[in-house]
Amino acid sequence: MKLFSKYNRINITATILIFLAGSVAFYFVLNYVLIRQLDTSLRSEKQEITEYIQQHQQLPEIQNTKEQWIQIHKTDQAEPNSIIKSIPIYNRSESEIEYIRQLTFLVTVNKENFLVTVNKSETETEELLKLIILVTISMVAMILLFNYLINRRLITSIWQPFYNTINSIKDYAANQQSLTLSKEPIDEINLLNESLNRMTEQIHKDFYALRSFTENASHEMQTPLAIIRTKVEALYQHAEGKEIMMQQLLSIEDACLKLSKLHQSLLLLTKLENKQFILNETIQLSSILKEKCEERNDLIDSKHIELKIDASEFVMHFHQHLAEILISNLLNNAIRYTANGGAISIILNQQLLKVSNTAIAGSLDTERVFTRFYKASETGTGLGLSIIKEICASAGFEIAYQYEHEMHHFIINFQA
């Protein structure tokens, strides 16, 4: 929900509730006041009549009007109490029920008791009440409407800098320049912008520090490795006739190779995570697949693996180098984890790339198969599948592992 809608919802609900409660209270107070006024005028009528009777010892002439009329009946009862009440009567001329205010009291003229009823119509009061309520309601409506309009203008203009700020941080990525949000007249937003500017500047610095650190660390590590390797190579020349030395040198060389591969893999993973690759090259995945398979022909033949490829040609937007790594890693895995005499089948079309191979021993751990340093055997760096996963993630592909009919299936869905 947007800030304005949320604010409006609360504001309008509160205003309506307050006005509603206020109107109800206002109605009762007004009604009470108006009825009291009627009662006062009824009592003064009674006073006049009583005074007239005391002075003249006879009943007064009665002049009835539409708003006030008096009825006098002879009565036997002798209670002196006066009663005041509202009663409904039927108005024939307007054919509706109207309320009247009625004061009933006893008078005694020449020892005869008369019951005097003074009636006053409440219609006038009601009309007044209606009018007042109408005015109140239209005022409430107008206040609400203006409130809404003013708030909308105000909130949109006051919060505009805030919206500008969120728009600029929405698309912020660590590898781009730090934000330079403008100075605003509102203190809070100014503070927010300044903090964001500082934060993104720090993020930017850290990002580059980390990036150059990984690159330099790689450089610093590869150089000693290069020295070890060249020295081992020199020692080979003295290993003739010394089988154990030859074997040990080969182990050192293997370890060196593995270490530098591991390092390259970690560096690649870091770069993928930092999104340092721009995936805008047009590539032919099928030709890369063909090329990489051909490179591995000897290896595949030496393990007597049956390779089946069903690839259709199409172009896609990707990254040549990453595509090569992706295919190489998938093939390396498939070849490594296929027993001698097994089979590998590859399906490539515009929707998916599926690499399947005969399993040596059951399903892989589906939960952990893509995590770093997960290894089904002692060979390999344990980073191949993590790299595949990261490349897929950076290209927006979806990768899945399945175990079916004693085969491992790695499926990359391009359309995810």
Added chain:
Amino acid sequence: MWYFVKNIGLKLLIVEDEISLKQSMIEFLSASSYLCESSSNYQDALEKIELYDYDCIILDIMLPDGSGLNLLKNLKQNNKTDGIIIISAKGELDDKIIGLEMGADDYLAKPFHLSELAVRVAAIIRRKSFQGKSHLIIGSISIDIQGKRVTVADKELDLTQKEYQLLLYLAINKNRVLSKNAIAQHLWGDDMDFPDNFDFIYAHIKNLRKKIVAAGSEDCIRSIYGEGYKLQIA
């Protein structure tokens, strides 16, 4: 037609700040009869390339007092035709592309096998100094590098592409023990994942030997306990 049996008279400049690595390269390449000079910093290398011509320059990009890429720029501005091979530990794809775009002939990422460096240097020199027309003669085997043909006593050998590459690699690094790792990496590149037994290398070596012997040459390829191989010529 040019023949080069030995590398005598071919001058190399090795620009590398890591003394130990530089020393290894000098020893290895000198053993192949190249005349090796070296620099361990930018300034010294700059003076050398301005004063002398080299057949091939082995150039490290990260030097303590400057970038190897600037040396490359300097060479190109002065229209020098020295062959250039970049060696860099950064292994950055961008570095490789920039280096090659600036006119380097080849790029090798650290760490590398010295035997691989020797093959690359030989290829550059062949291309630059002999216009590709060169024959490599090893015992009774003659390798026509431009035509990719191998003859033994005028009899042509029918080699597969891998066997040819293997023979050339062994021939350029003749009388040296080459490990299975180095051979595998040279023939199949380093993005491949090699099984521990390397049986498929053995198969290629076996076939190559058979063909050479069948053509009447002596069996000059020696196996060092199956861990490495060497082409031995007296």
